[in-house]
Amino acid sequence: MKINQRHEKIIELLSREGQFSVETLAQRLDVSLMTIRRDLKTLSQTGQVSRTHGGAVLSRTGSINFLFQQRENQNLPKKQAIAREVIRMIHPGNGIILDNGSTTLEVARAMSSMSDLTVLSSSLLVASVLHTNERMEVVLLGGVVRKNFPDLTGPLTEENLKGFRVHLAVVGADAASSEGTFTHDVRTARVTKVMTQAADRVVVVFDSSKFTKTALAHCLDWKDIHVVVTDEACPESIRSWLNKAVSKVIYAPLTPSSSQ
Amino acid sequence: MKINQRHEKIIELLSREGQFSVETLAQRLDVSLMTIRRDLKTLSQTGQVSRTHGGAVLSRTGSINFLFQQRENQNLPKKQAIAREVIRMIHPGNGIILDNGSTTLEVARAMSSMSDLTVLSSSLLVASVLHTNERMEVVLLGGVVRKNFPDLTGPLTEENLKGFRVHLAVVGADAASSEGTFTHDVRTARVTKVMTQAADRVVVVFDSSKFTKTALAHCLDWKDIHVVVTDEACPESIRSWLNKAVSKVIYAPLTPSSSQ
DNA sequence: AAATTTTGTGACAAATTGAAAAAAACAGGT
DNA sequence: ACCTGTTTTTTTCAATTTGTCACAAAATTT
Known part of the structure; x- marks a missing residue:
């Protein structure tokens, strides 16, 4: 499983159950604790999740993320x-x-x-x-x-x-x-x-x-x-x-x- | 197969399954890893896909920022x-x-x-x-x-x-x-x-x-x-x-x- | 056949991952 | 409030994978 997939999966899991421990995430995604910590770090830097001790919750900051395809960025x-x-x-x-x-x-x-x-x-x-x-x-x-x-x-x-x-x-x-x-x-x-x-x-x-x-x-x-x-x-x-x-x-x- | 055909094929595959590894794409299209990497490079330069390590995903970089007051975050x-x-x-x-x-x-x-x-x-x-x-x-x-x-x-x-x-x-x-x-x-x-x-x-x-x-x-x-x-x-x-x-x-x- | 484009190969650089050790944070108990 | 043991995080490093660059081979076009 690739890094982006894993990030999306983490967001998905979090949005379904609200919060997860690092350990549970590591088991579910079959990677090491270290990897999950790194993932959560990048995800929290982009504002998508908030870290807690031992886990993470969905970030409820005041910005909306509409994901969409970006067809054209040229010209x-x-x-x-x-x-x-x-x-x-x-x-x-x-x-x-x-x-x-x-x-x-x-x-x-x-x-x-x-x-x-x-x-x-x-x-x-x-x-x-x-x-x-x-x-x-x-x-x-x-x-x-x-x-x-x-x-x-x-x-x-x-x-x-x-x-x-x-x-x-x-x-x-x-x-x-x-x-x-x-x-x-x-x-x-x-x-x-x-x-x-x-x-x-x-x-x-x-x-x-x-x-x-x-x-x-x-x-x-x-x-x-x-x-x-x-x-x-x-x-x-x-x-x-x-x-x-x-x-x-x-x-x-x-x-x-x-x-x- | 021409280069443009291959590019279209990559987009098609990606839009069907969302994500592919460079290796899988190379096998499917019967070209070398280097060729796929070059394809993905040009496709990402035109904003059609996003590169990941080991693969590519459909470009979905667009996120909208609606700033607003965060009144309640409790309970x-x-x-x-x-x-x-x-x-x-x-x-x-x-x-x-x-x-x-x-x-x-x-x-x-x-x-x-x-x-x-x-x-x-x-x-x-x-x-x-x-x-x-x-x-x-x-x-x-x-x-x-x-x-x-x-x-x-x-x-x-x-x-x-x-x-x-x-x-x-x-x-x-x-x-x-x-x-x-x-x-x-x-x-x-x-x-x-x-x-x-x-x-x-x-x-x-x-x-x-x-x-x-x-x-x-x-x-x-x-x-x-x-x-x-x-x-x-x-x-x-x-x-x-x-x-x-x-x-x-x-x-x-x-x-x-x-x-x- | 020459020129251009496209493709493949190898060496090296960069990123990702996991493990272990050190540092920090937390939870009780005194 | 202080200390102590446990948990969690951070740091660092090595192993593996992946990406990039330069150049040669192949294919295509002129």
Whole structure:
């Protein structure tokens, strides 16, 4: 049994029975006392368990651990450049819908110091980034918690959106082609579509690598989109048709403060 | 077999079984250990898997940090005793509403290994405890994220609840007296009240220390409650009137498995 | 056939584990 | 409150496993 497996097992055992002695854990997992102590040390350093004399209990600190797959962690500079452009469209008093996705998450991070905004989102990550801001109201749309993803989908999410009307919807995409935007999951595609219907202005954000990717679920047609924000690495071959398909396209410069 | 094919195969195997050793992967794909290591290196650089010593797991590094005030961390054994009694009322196929609060959180923890349940909650903590269970559907009610608390309140939360009808609502209380239950926050009191209206059966859980506390917002009348679960430390002076006020009161024994 | 990419092999570095000894914490008893 | 014996933790070290690097062999592409 590998170290990570053992760590997960310890957490599992602890969450089932509350507390365990080092000795019992060592017997159950068939390793030495020393190994369990080392495991508990690392687990307590990451805040997952609390040590006691002779054992450990589940840590009940004030942080939530949502485990989920981290699909994309790339193109962060591009996403940040895109986020910088998007927040220039946001003004105090606005109501904003934020989709889930790594690019919209960067938008949320860039927004985190703004004030007097109402933010609607289906993403627990977005909520976690913004909820500490006292001058911002964060509304989490209801819905089914998707397995392995920190977001909400389903009829409830879609129904909730119908009760709102916001200035701006910032939505993402997993892939883009001349036929529009695409996402990997049909459920999130539906939510994204409804989000755009609840907003006066629809901004779609995705880095230029998305033009070379494919995703199964069609999400938005270009005609439903008011602004596309992508990055300057977008090749000319794409710009030529994209500029025709969407009324406003912003190619975010990667250098932080080039102009304006 | 091409390199990309192999990478996809590794992801596929990992998503099926969660974890693989380098050696097993090398055997399955009929390549050397070095090749697998190189594959895992590139896959972990693109964030698709996480390396472990001797193997790899699907990347699940994402953890959300909701910081919040940690009001109560006491009486854990009592709360766990209460939770043990509550889960005996829960059966496969049921729909359950879980309120927020430290006692209902223990109920969620006790529920975490059950299956075929639909759980509605306004608590992000409850969702974080249950969302990894594949055999459970976790529905988060929409609402405003309360500052410093990992839960949702507001009109949207209340409105959402009206669309559901569940077998059991498990709700908490910050204080209890002969006049009913009380909570510190008016907003959560409202949500709790609506929760009870959406359930066939209302179970209120709180440890016996709550009888000596006060909280400003009146939440529930005893007549609206079907079952109260508290712990055996509840004094006789309270039991005498509580037994008359509520049709069923359970005084959970603190010893884990005394009898049944 | 040459160039590029991919794969395998060996030597060495790093991590994981378990055992034993030393240090610290705990529980009674005086 | 102090001491003492026991339990637990920490420290250190050696054995084993695993990972990394550099370079050669093989396969693929041009």
